[in-house]
Amino acid sequence: NLSEKLDKALHVLKGHGQITEINVAETLKEVRRALLDADVNFKIAKEFTNTVKEKALGQDVLTSLQPGQLMVKLVKDELTQLMGGDVEGINLSGAPSIILMSGLQGSGKTTFSGKLANFLQTKKSKKALLVACDVYRPAAIDQLHVVGEQIGVEVFSDRGNTDPVAISKAGIAHAKANGFNVVIIDTAGRLAVDEQMMNEIANIHKAIEPQETLFVVDSMTGQDAVNTAKAFNDVLNFDGVILTKLDGDTRGGAAISIKSVVNKPIKFIGTGEKMDAIDVFYPSRMADRILGMGDVVSLVERAQEQFDEEEARKIQKKIAKNKFGFDDFLSQIQQIKKMGSLKDLMGMIPGAGKALKGLDIEDDAFKHIEAIIYSMTPDERANPTKLNASRKKRIAKGSGRTIQEINQLLKQFDQMSKMMKMMQGGGGKKMMQMMGA
Ligand code: GDP
Ligand code: MG
Secondary structure, three states: OHHHHHHHHHHHHHOOOOOOHHHHHHHHHHHHHHHHHOOOOHHHHHHHHHHHHHHHHHOOHHHOOOHHHHHHHHHHHHHHHHOOOOOOOOOOOOOOEEEEEEOOOOOOHHHHHHHHHHHHHHHOOOOEEEEEEOOOOHHHHHHHHHHHHHHOOEEEOOOOOOOHHHHHHHHHHHHHHOOOOEEEEEEOOOOOOOHHHHHHHHHHHHHHOOOEEEEEEEHHHOHHHHHHHHHHHHHHOOOEEEEEOOOOOOOOHHHHHHHHHHOOOEEEEEOOOOOOOEEEOOHHHHHHHHHOOOOHHHHHHHHHHHOOHHHHHHHHHHHHOOOOOHHHHHHHHHHHHHOOOHHHHHHHOOOHHHHHOOOOOOOOOOHHHHHHHHOOOHHHHHOHHHOOHHHHHHHHHHHOOOHHHHHHHHHHHHHHHHHHHHHHHOOOHHHHHHHOO
């Protein structure tokens, strides 16, 4: 059932559980399933789990102090590595820097051209020029003009001209003459890889020698994305990949496969149709997303926003002095509630997301706990060890809960206090913050 599953997942994660070789194999099977679910190529997923297994055995995960944590870390690190390791920037060394967009029709080249121009202009103080080289569809030139207007970036186009090489050269000349630092060349794509399209983009590439050639790919195309990436890379030897349409449910497995096959960094992701829906690609965040480990980073960020630091310091002091009581517990519950819906929060906790899928958790899950605590006297809240049988009976009556529930709460409270004490020592600061302590 749910709580068992949750317990098990969290137990292992906290490093209390016994991990055996069977557990490792099973965990890796789960990981492999997650990868396949996320559209990662079968061969790559298999290689990946083999590597992790070797590393796990090499590092003696089984006998380590916190095998669960070590295992999760191994998987995540390896996945991060597989997607590129460090964050890669864009080469802006040219005068002007020329950025060439490539990719199939509908992949999001025109949209991303606008997003990138906007990004470079607002975040990097660059003066960007957009150049319209999709000569096959008049609507494509209009589209780029609309985009340019939205973000206040000049668009260079030449409607009578059907030679994209000539247009791109003229655009670059215009940029040089008018003090632009960046020229973004938007090109035509087709619905599938074909010779004419490849020749055309290869010719542009050769003629303008861009500092940066970017391959734009729709992350929803899954396995096809890998073949397309390979075809473009064979011809252009591009510098980086842009993964678009990573909003919604797409899990981004294409990121792993593409990186593995063409060995080029993913530089940006597109997360929506609007001009500000662009993000630098962080391999480690994507690793979290693919593993379904929950968006821990957002959880921590949200917790940090909401969370009362003063209160936190007080509680930490109390834990250190062994003075943590039920009033503090109450105030923690309130902190957690402030962070938002319980269901949302649980979904962000590693391991919990899957177990909770499809289950309805009420946001007032804390109600009974609160009722029990409210029925305690201040003295009892500060000194839970005083709660003997007759006091428990009184509290049960006052709160309308059973003695069993009260015992259960006491047990949970005890475990939690112990855990918090343990985390005080080590690197559990983040976890503490997540828990609102
Ligand atoms: P192009 O043919 O490669 O130039 O592709 P477009 O830039 O015209 O994009 C094709 C469609 O995808 C348009 O409807 C865009 O609004 C949409 N699109 C592009 N990027 C994204 C994205 O990151 N998220 C979503 N949801 N839609 C996108
Ligand atoms: Mg276009």
